Amino acid sequence: MRRVFLALTSSLLTGMLAGCAGYHPAPLPEAPDLRGSLAALNRTLPDGKALNVAAPLSLQDVAALAVLNNPDLAAARAQHQLGEADLLAAGRPPDPSISGGFAALLSGPGAMPALTGGFTQDLGALITGPADRAAARAGLKQIDEGILWQEWQVAAKAEQLAINIRAAQATLASLRRDETLLGGVSESVQQQIAAHNLTSNEGVTALSALASVQSAAASIAQTAQQEADALDALLGLRPHTPVPLATPHLAPPAPKAVQAALASLPTRRPDLLALRFGYEQADAKLRAAILAQFLPISIGGSGGRDTSDVWSFGPQFSLTLPLFNRNRRAIKAADATRGALRAQYQAALDNAEGAAAALPRQITLLQSASQAAQEQAAQARAMARGAARAYGAGQLSGPAYANLAALAGERQRNAITLHAQLQNAELSLATLLGFGLPQDGVLEHPAS
Template sequence: MKRAFVLVLAGLSSCATYHSAPLPGMEPVVAPLPATKPLTLTQLAALAVRRDPDLTATRAQAGIAQTELLAAGTPPNPSLSIGFEALLGGPASMSSIAGSLVEDVSPLITRSANVNAAKAHLLQVNAGILWQEWQVAAQAEQLGVTLTGEAADLASLHSDDQALTALEQDVQAQTAAGNLTQQDVSATQIALATLRTALNSEEQAQARDEAQLDALLALSPGTPIALAPIDVAQIPPGLQQQALATLPQRRPDLLALRYGYTEADEKLRAAIRGQFLPISLGAQGGRDTSGVTSAGPQVTLSLPLFNRNRPAIQTDEATRTALRAQYAASLAAARNGAEALGQSITMLQHQSAQADQAAAQAAAIAEDARHSFFAGGLDASAETDLITAAGDRRREAIQLRTQLQTAEVSLATLLGLGLPVHGRATR
């Protein structure tokens, strides 16, 4: 009895104790970006993966899955029961003592399946975290591409604004001198009003995207981020096919689904083994009031006559079937999405090249027209139209180039380029 008491005290001394962890307040905790040159897309993506607040919260899920794995491999504590009855009267000669020590061995029967399921769940959580990191990296790259395109759009709009403003001032002067009519003034003013509406909309879009990037990098709103010129590598068709062939072994969301299927399969195995559970083994003994002592084994088990754990088995079978179908659907969607995006990129490449050529031609025509206008060979309305047309062609080319670069970033994400087989990588 003394030895048992000592063992109980030793066990209690190793128990966990409570420590408070207060929630944070409203005060922002913003770490500034390290002083550096303008960021490339790769550097921007790496910063987002390190600093994104949502990713920080998601990574905590891995700790929960790790404790679930520990729980699956840890047997339950044995149960100790001790009873004492004092002799109060009658022919007996002493008080009675009884005790039993029982261990639930059910977890030992399902331990391998439960541990395998917990391991698969941990791998699933880690793969899910990696896929979210990959998505955040892609989001940062796409924002970098978008902001670069918006900066180019704004530069084009400001250039046209300066050209039309100068033209409008010249038209006003010539109208006052009687060389031009009010119709020429109206045409230039209408073009300027339309341009400045587009300029305001583009500035608002840029502000929204800058705020989104600041939030992604855990920066205060309005923090300026310098971006290097965009350089998105094109993905050759051969590399696309090679990446598609190994997609199930590399893309984290597909790996997460595979691990989820393995977890469901192991849970089904454990449910089948659980038809006879619970099972407890132990020993009991004692001394009655006449001084007779006895001891012996104790076995408790469930007889599979009615329930036979069928509800749990059927639930796990249905879960495994659903996950198998989900994996097949996700695999097909990933393959079809990548192939469709590849075709879209081919089309955008052709359209972008044509738009660049059209923008260059329109700019040359507008430049020649400017000389003709000042020489008196072109009216103000035609000059206004040509300035506007050249600016429109230039911005169409910028927008198509932005769409092409965004599609190439998306394709690299869909194909998991930069991810090793069954491993982690950063862009």
């Protein structure tokens, strides 16, 4: 008996020490990790191919670079390890506890000091383990779907910024052309006024049009820089790092594809799936709380030697009787959490479908408005070209030509703005409907 007792204690101590983890320091970074060029970014796609950043980037390229390099996504992906840790620990029994004692012989008929020892193992994990593991699995899936939805949002934001930047650049180029043209006209008009061929009132038109264009150009230049800085931050680049962008192209959504995507939205959109897994986790935790009414349950053994050199060893157990407490508070809290998550999922589902269903009508209206704006811009450009010829031939006054040139520029910039609004609406619809969401774990992009 003595040898059995000592051997059991020794093996328990050896196993406990062998499985212990060690500490390794991980100091915080001391400097930002922003990159100074596109070539310095991570450009390797999941299929092993590398993105070409030497040429102007398409919407898909910008989205891919954002998903690969966005600093916030790098931090979000670290949450996966926390979910894995919860899953690793779920359902595992707690470490057994051991106890020991020594009592010195002070008087009496005994011949030696007394020794006592024992160990106890909590068996609660055998009861709640399946529910705990189900909760942890659902929690890990919720984290992964949340990360995927965040990636999806970052990709869409990168594409939106690219669309807005290109629109701002096109608008600014139009304003610069008008500024140059109107500046020449205004100078000519001032010369005509000085020669008393025109009155001062007639010169106000050209000056006013020039001032308006210059003011708009300054505002658009600031907007374009802000959008470019936002894109740099999204890609993990230093501020003012150039990002060449190609002309954005988006495929209009087909009505049948929209209806099919709406019907399958709850099974594809990561944010809805994350809420669904969150509900499953809460449901499993409720089951675990109900089972925990009977906990803790533990078994073990204890033994030792008394002062007369008599050795003994035997089993022991403990069981909680669910008479008064019955884990009511934990059960009530878990039930309330499940109910709240169910309501949250229903609200999110309603909002997602309502927002996605409203966009096709808006896209139709924007398509019509954009087409009309392009036609009006083409007509205004034709009139401006005719006016330029008449002005060059001395058949049209400078103020009249300034009016027509300014009108052509305004029509062109209105067409640019409406086209960008249409592309943003199409991008929003693709994002809300999850067009291009992965079926095999590979993230595509809303514009694809």
